Amino acid sequence: MGVFKTINHMFRLGVLPYSTSCPCSSYSAVRFLHSLTSFSLKVSNFSTSQSRLLYPDTHNSILMELVKKVVHRGSTAPQSIAIRSDKTSHTYHQLILSAKNISNLLANADIKSVNDPGQNNHLGGARVGIVAKPSPEFVAGVLGIWFSGGVAVPLALSYPEAELLHVMNDADITMILSTEDHQEIMKAVAAKTSAQLSLLPAVSSTGVDHTSLQETEVSHAISGDDPALIIYTSGTTGKPKGVVHTHEGILAQVQMLADAWGYTSDDQFLHCLPLHHIHILCFLSIMLLFLTTTVEFMPKFSVRGIWQRWRESYPKDQTKTKDAITVFTGVPTMYTRLIQGYESMDPELQNACATAASQLRLMMCGSSALPLPVMQQWESITGHLLLERYGMTEFVMALSNPLHGKRKGGTVGNPLPGVQAKILAEDGSTDAEVGELCIKSPSLFKEYWKLPEVTKESFIDDGFFKTGDAARVDEDGYYVILGRTNADIMKVGGYKLSALEIEAVLLEHPTISECCVLGLPDKAYGEAVSAIVIPDSEIKRKRYEELKPALTLEELSTWAKEKLAPYKIPTRLLLWESLPRNAMGKVNKKELKKTLADQ
Numbered sequence: 001m002g003v004f005k006t007i008n009h010m011f012r013l014g015v016l017p018y019s020t021s022c023p024c025s026s027y028s029a030v031r032f033l034h035s036l037t038s039f040s041l042k043v044s045n046f047s048t049s050q051s052r053l054l055y056p057d058t059h060n061s062i063l064m065e066l067v068k069k070v071v072h073r074g075s076t077a078p079q080s081i082a083i084r085s086d087k088t089s090h091t092y093h094q095l096i097l098s099a100k101n102i103s104n105l106l107a108n109a110d111i112k113s114v115n116d117p118g119q120n121n122h123l124g125g126a127r128v129g130i131v132a133k134p135s136p137e138f139v140a141g142v143l144g145i146w147f148s149g150g151v152a153v154p155l156a157l158s159y160p161e162a163e164l165l166h167v168m169n170d171a172d173i174t175m176i177l178s179t180e181d182h183q184e185i186m187k188a189v190a191a192k193t194s195a196q197l198s199l200l201p202a203v204s205s206t207g208v209d210h211t212s213l214q215e216t217e218v219s220h221a222i223s224g225d226d227p228a229l230i231i232y233t234s235g236t237t238g239k240p241k242g243v244v245h246t247h248e249g250i251l252a253q254v255q256m257l258a259d260a261w262g263y264t265s266d267d268q269f270l271h272c273l274p275l276h277h278i279h280i281l282c283f284l285s286i287m288l289l290f291l292t293t294t295v296e297f298m299p300k301f302s303v304r305g306i307w308q309r310w311r312e313s314y315p316k317d318q319t320k321t322k323d324a325i326t327v328f329t330g331v332p333t334m335y336t337r338l339i340q341g342y343e344s345m346d347p348e349l350q351n352a353c354a355t356a357a358s359q360l361r362l363m364m365c366g367s368s369a370l371p372l373p374v375m376q377q378w379e380s381i382t383g384h385l386l387l388e389r390y391g392m393t394e395f396v397m398a399l400s401n402p403l404h405g406k407r408k409g410g411t412v413g414n415p416l417p418g419v420q421a422k423i424l425a426e427d428g429s430t431d432a433e434v435g436e437l438c439i440k441s442p443s444l445f446k447e448y449w450k451l452p453e454v455t456k457e458s459f460i461d462d463g464f465f466k467t468g469d470a471a472r473v474d475e476d477g478y479y480v481i482l483g484r485t486n487a488d489i490m491k492v493g494g495y496k497l498s499a500l501e502i503e504a505v506l507l508e509h510p511t512i513s514e515c516c517v518l519g520l521p522d523k524a525y526g527e528a529v530s531a532i533v534i535p536d537s538e539i540k541r542k543r544y545e546e547l548k549p550a551l552t553l554e555e556l557s558t559w560a561k562e563k564l565a566p567y568k569i570p571t572r573l574l575l576w577e578s579l580p581r582n583a584m585g586k587v588n589k590k591e592l593k594k595t596l597a598d599q
């Protein structure tokens, strides 16, 4: 659905006044929504049967739009499901009630005086830590923090205590909201940082809730440029930095993705990515989209669980259930595991799984390079040519293959609506074929928290953000990501080589099921192209029976001569059982290079 339709939809829902002049292009529509700034809102006497929204201020705001949409949705369709999790459904009404409780809890906590003594019941931009698995409680928590004027700082469950303490101190977090299951760890963290800890109330799931949303007060000034979220980077490129996203930036992202990927109110998303980092924003974007979509959480990625959920959605007789999943997005390792799971099934089950998967509307992939063999295998099983896109914590999504039109393997497509991209050469010129990818977008982050110098250095003069990724544009104008300039670009005897390009070729070898290419120090060439390979288990077993290693460097070099220039062929080979991947399935090459170089 386009921005026009979105806005029409908002008119129909009554969340935008009809007198508002209608923008005439997608981009101006986004800008129009951005121009909605300060607000003061009171939602009063609101119940499932009766709603009365008071807008004392003619200036709307991004957050007000959200509040109104959520509240409206909760009132007009009380049975409408926002989130499914652990086989339990939660309506929009239940979600907003919970957010309101959390907002009250925060307003009554003693955190306002530290941050903004002048404002009653308003956190005035105070940072509130939130720790919860992907769940309705997480969503209600973020909304509750926003309603009370706070800034949400998701705390990753996978962080070791030292990193949690870094984030707590860096963001000056004086209040943590946590679910019960993380209470003990967070108690210790709170004690060490003199922060308060409150438990996130469980979002109700039973029956139709007739509790009214009376007197939901959000009467303070928030401008679109105010911080909404601070997301800490995972630290693969240094100490975790707080990436500050504003309310208007998040809304811009919502509009962009709605346009690009054709999200509609009929979509139902199966979400099984960790809710920290960039995926928080993707997830929130989906939630905020029209607040009519449904998101189903699968807190832990499970190969069997996902195939089963698709089969349940589209049973054998080709019927689609009411709660059928329509959109799935994953990282490349998830698709690799799903393919492995599929291959181990009997033919009847394979047939049921493939038929079901083929009926989803859209399947996407991102976060790291999607190997071509995985893309091809997925297409042969499910008929879906995966839509690969490129994003980053600092701007969420920027480049994408098209929803309609040619999707090209090995590329991340073109800039999304409203996004500009350019390639910066080392000498500072911007018409280079290969160089650092720079992005300008309405969804760009505002700054790195308390790091003005780092923020300044991350931008070039005209507002383009330097991504730290090397890229090139192919003959069709599609962008190709060559990898992180500081980890994936190897300097070998005067050549600059992309580890990602070499990995893509090596994965075509029948023995190689996973691999990671990096440059290790070499006296003669500066760096040596080194491949860490995870062999296919069946081939490895057979070769061991013949008392041979799964693969030798000589065999690999001979095979690669046909496919790679001589200077790109690996000169070192390591056979490993598995790759050290993080929660997003990524290998921290900087750390790995250091460990291997030390050895």
Ligand SMILES: Nc1ncnc2c1ncn2[C@@H]1O[C@H](COP(=O)(O)OP(=O)(O)OP(=O)(O)O)[C@@H](O)[C@H]1O
Pocket (backbone or CB within 6 Å): 232, 233, 234, 235, 236, 237, 238, 277, 278, 365, 366, 367, 368, 369, 370, 388, 389, 390, 391, 392, 393, 394, 412, 467, 468, 469, 481, 483, 484, 586
């Ligand atoms: N489709 C893709 N192909 C190749 N690389 C990708 C793709 N999508 C994302 N990436 C990589 O992921 C990076 C963004 O991921 P993210 O913001 O999670 O940071 P990170 O590199 O994992 O770690 P850090 O938080 O330390 O920066 C991009 O800069 C790019 O290197």
